[in-house]
Amino acid sequence: MRTAxxxxxxxxxxxxxxxxxxxxxxxTERRNMDCLRLxxxxxxxxxxxxxPPKGGRALAGFQPDVMACSTRYLQPAxxxxxxxxxxSTLSLQVTExxxxxxxxxPRSARWHVDAFYPSLAVAQKIAVTARxxxxxxxxxxxxxxxxxxxxxxxxxxxxxxxxxxxxxxARSFETKVLGPDELFLGLMIVDARxxxxxxxxxxxxxxxxxx
Amino acid sequence: MVGSALEVxxxxxxxxxxxxxxxxxGIGLALVALSGCVTFYQPQLALQRPVAVxxxxxxxxxxxxxxVRCHPAEGVEADVLCxxxxxxxxxxxxxxxxxxxxxxxxxxESKEATEAPQYVIDITSKLLDHSENFLLNVLFAVSFTLVPxxxxxxxxxxxxxxxATGFVLAxxxxxxxxxxxxxxxxxxxxxxxxLLIRPKDEQVTGDGAKAEFTRDLHAHLAQLLHNARVRAxxxxxxxxxxxxxxxxxxxx
Numbered sequence: 001m002r003t004a005x006x007x008x009x010x011x012x013x014x015x016x017x018x019x020x021x022x023x024x025x026x027x028t029e030r031r032n033m034d035c036l037r038l039x040x041x042x043x044x045x046x047x048x049x050x051x052p053p054k055g056g057r058a059l060a061g062f063q064p065d066v067m068a069c070s071t072r073y074l075q076p077a078x079x080x081x082x083x084x085x086x087x088s089t090l091s092l093q094v095t096e097x098x099x100x101x102x103x104x105x106p107r108s109a110r111w112h113v114d115a116f117y118p119s120l121a122v123a124q125k126i127a128v129t130a131r132x133x134x135x136x137x138x139x140x141x142x143x144x145x146x147x148x149x150x151x152x153x154x155x156x157x158x159x160x161x162x163x164x165x166x167x168x169x170a171r172s173f174e175t176k177v178l179g180p181d182e183l184f185l186g187l188m189i190v191d192a193r194x195x196x197x198x199x200x201x202x203x204x205x206x207x208x209x210x211x
Numbered sequence: 212m213v214g215s216a217l218e219v220x221x222x223x224x225x226x227x228x229x230x231x232x233x234x235x236x237g238i239g240l241a242l243v244a245l246s247g248c249v250t251f252y253q254p255q256l257a258l259q260r261p262v263a264v265x266x267x268x269x270x271x272x273x274x275x276x277x278x279v280r281c282h283p284a285e286g287v288e289a290d291v292l293c294x295x296x297x298x299x300x301x302x303x304x305x306x307x308x309x310x311x312x313x314x315x316x317x318x319x320e321s322k323e324a325t326e327a328p329q330y331v332i333d334i335t336s337k338l339l340d341h342s343e344n345f346l347l348n349v350l351f352a353v354s355f356t357l358v359p360x361x362x363x364x365x366x367x368x369x370x371x372x373x374x375a376t377g378f379v380l381a382x383x384x385x386x387x388x389x390x391x392x393x394x395x396x397x398x399x400x401x402x403x404x405x406l407l408i409r410p411k412d413e414q415v416t417g418d419g420a421k422a423e424f425t426r427d428l429h430a431h432l433a434q435l436l437h438n439a440r441v442r443a444x445x446x447x448x449x450x451x452x453x454x455x456x457x458x459x460x461x462x463x
Binding site for chain 2: 020022023026027030031032033034035036037065067069076081082084085088089160161162190191192193194195196198209211
């Protein structure tokens with residue numbers, strides 16, 4: 001009996017390993033999670049009530065860490081691979097580009113934003129995210145998308161990206177689609193297999209790519 | 212690294228009294244059990260995202276000169292990583308040289324390429340966490356491996372792609388976790404499930420975890436390098452990529 005008791009205690013103590021959730025998940029389930037390893041202190045701040053604050057062990061010098069995982073809403077195959085790669089990092093990418101653009105432009109300018117992406121639905125998401133991010137940073141953002149005349153658009157569509165954006169910017173300024181105190185921020189991909197957005201800024205008829 | 216039977220054997224060898232019992236019980240049984248490890252791989256950060264570049268395409272990086280620099284760290288075999296990345300990128304058409312970056316000295320591994328690289332990929336791998344359950348290891352030994360041992364590793368890779376002048380074109384951090392259980396019981400159950408139920412790409416008793424991680428990492432490295440190339444073109448106003456002569460002397 002005593003031996004059985006000892007074994008039960010040992011088994012109980014080792015349950016943490018045996019019942020690791022990963023052992024019972026399918027490959028798809030394991031791949032459909034985004035996880036982040038945090039210190040216990042940071043975890044308690046982010047997930048109060050779910051992760052206890054620093055305990056006696058931590059105060060004694062033992063630094064436990066926690067892993068915060070969230071299951072994604074969409075299954076990996078639900079969206080096109082490039083769309084999924086861009087949308088899953090959209091906020092991060094757009095924030096970087098918007099901050100870079102914001103640093104180059106005068107504070108008083110009025111911003112127009114548009115995105116150029118093969119899928120219209122994804123393009124709209126990119127544009128809305130950029131507008132929201134600009135507005136959150138206190139910039140004046142317009143809902144209007146500057147539109148060139150049909151003849152200009154037809155010509156621009158035939159140009160490679162290296163020329164198209166530059167020409168469209170100059171033309172917008174010449175035809176007063178964009179005023180002197182207005183800026184146009186364009187977000188786009190220029191290669192069918194890339195998963196990183198680029199951005200360019202049109203100011204006073206001059207187009208420049210953002211670093 | 213993970214799944215190495217030698218490593219597993221070494222770990223059990225440390226449990227001397229238990230090992231003696233195991234030996235008495237039969238070396239054969241122990242060997243069967245020790246070879247019976249089940250490894251689970253869980254991509255945690257970025258590695259599970261899909262990529263738009265097909266890393267099987269032999270023309271992805273035709274004639275692109277790449278220097279892969281691997282930074283060694285505890286628990287990571289930088290030379291193996293560099294060699295594998297080199298092989299993967301070479302199959303996609305790139306001319307790859309590798310370098311293991313040591314704290315005080317640089318030891319180029321390959322002297323094949325004489326031209327300066329157009330892109331430099333820095334890979335810094337780290338073992339973030341390693342834990343095992345002592346109680347389970349004891350039970351593993353006294354139960355003749357019917358109770359499995361359990362061990363986990365979490366690794367990270369920080370990857371930066373720069374151009375020849377040192378400008379960072381793309382960067383990404385990856386993180387993954389491996390859980391390894393060893394034991395006749397758990398291996399037996401999983402072997403039966405693998406045989407009867409699990410589809411081939413879901414099986415856990417072979418080398419699948421390692422292969423899946425390698426596939427993920429190489430696909431993402433290809434995607435990063437592709438993104439970096441496109442970004443370099445955009446930054447250079449879509450000018451053609453610099454020639455070898457222009458790149459010489461500007462490499463870091």
